[in-house]
Amino acid sequence: MGAKLDFELMKRRLLALLVFFSGGVLACGGVGEYKKTGGTYAGRGPACDYRVLRNRIVEPYEELGVIDIDAFSMKQLPDDEERFRKLVGPLVCAKGGHAVIPTLDIYGHWTHGTIIRFNPSECDRCQTEGIMREEG
Numbered sequence: 001m002g003a004k005l006d007f008e009l010m011k012r013r014l015l016a017l018l019v020f021f022s023g024g025v026l027a028c029g030g031v032g033e034y035k036k037t038g039g040t041y042a043g044r045g046p047a048c049d050y051r052v053l054r055n056r057i058v059e060p061y062e063e064l065g066v067i068d069i070d071a072f073s074m075k076q077l078p079d080d081e082e083r084f085r086k087l088v089g090p091l092v093c094a095k096g097g098h099a100v101i102p103t104l105d106i107y108g109h110w111t112h113g114t115i116i117r118f119n120p121s122e123c124d125r126c127q128t129e130g131i132m133r134e135e136g
Contacts, residue, residue, distance in 0.1 A: 032070020
């Protein structure tokens with residue numbers, strides 16, 4: 001009788017481990033962690049217009065937070081702007097950001113994003129809603 005109880009206990013523990021690990025695997029591959037580093041602003045709508053900036057920024061801005069993209073495998077990390085936008089866009093808009101500055105690793109994977117917000121009153125090149133747009 002004791003062996004049967006031990007077997008049932010082992011089955012329950014194994015099932016609990018499987019549920020725990022399968023949930024972790026299913027949750028992998030999206031935006032991992034967001035750390036707030038600046039002010040709090042109202043969201044700008046689920047599909048707001050924002051910039052992905054890969055060049056030097058000369059206009060005044062405030063850093064709102066940093067996104068650390070968490071992936072289960074290297075294949076799931078975005079390797080182009082379109083995939084990066086799909087992952088970080090909702091968070092950029094929800095935090096009131098005007099732009100995001102990506103960080104790429106040595107393999108060309110987009111691994112981090114810094115959400116920023118321009119201050120239109122201090123920005124000569126900022127236009128509608130404070131989004132920095134290129135001239136010309």
